[in-house]
Amino acid sequence: MTEISPYRSAPVPLTAGARFIRGFKRIGIVAGAIFLLIGIAFSVVTAVEQQDRENRKFAQATCIARLVKENRPLKTRTYDPKKVDWDEFGCPGYYFYGDPVEVALAHARGAPPAPLEYAIQPFSLGLAISIACSAAVFLFFWLIGWLCAGFTRD
Incomplete structure (x- = not known):
């Protein structure tokens, strides 16, 4: 019984076309991973910026509401007396540029932005x-490899 060796088949060598496809698949995986990592990084940066923008907008609105409640005189822009100069008023920012005071007061009456409220969508x-x-980059490279290999099997 010891003379019987277990059945082992020799691995089948890959054809040139299969090697070509395998190489392009690997290139596609690397290129797709690079696209994915760059896209995730841009998504995180955009989401953080959007949340921060909404937090600063609410902070400017509460500053305006506090100064209006203190009956501070509104300072208008020199070139357009219909628009309030929020920088001169004491609440710097561009979020309510050209808007009437009521818009900022209405925004201040609302709830402050919840954590990640405006970051989830971006x-x-x-x-x-x-x-x-x-996925499109991976499929593109796989398709190029498949076409160049002469439509052979994977």
Whole structure:
């Protein structure tokens, strides 16, 4: 019984076309991963910036509401007396540029932005676009390899 060796088959060597496709698949995986990582990084940066923008907008609105409650005189712009100069008023920012005071007061009466409230949508959208682009890059390289290999099997 010891003379019987277990059945082992020798690995089948890959054809030139299969090697070509395998190489292009690997290139596609690397290129797709690079696209995915760059897309995720841009998504995170965009989401953080959007959340920060909304936090600063609410902070400017509460500053305006506080100064209006203190009955401070509104300072208008020199070139347009219908617009309030928020920098001179004591609440710098560009979020309510050209808007009447009532718009800023209405925004201040609302609830402050919740953590990640305005970051979820840009991140989700960016992640979906990144995944789709990285899959498209992988499929592109796989298709090029398949076409150049002469439509051979994987």
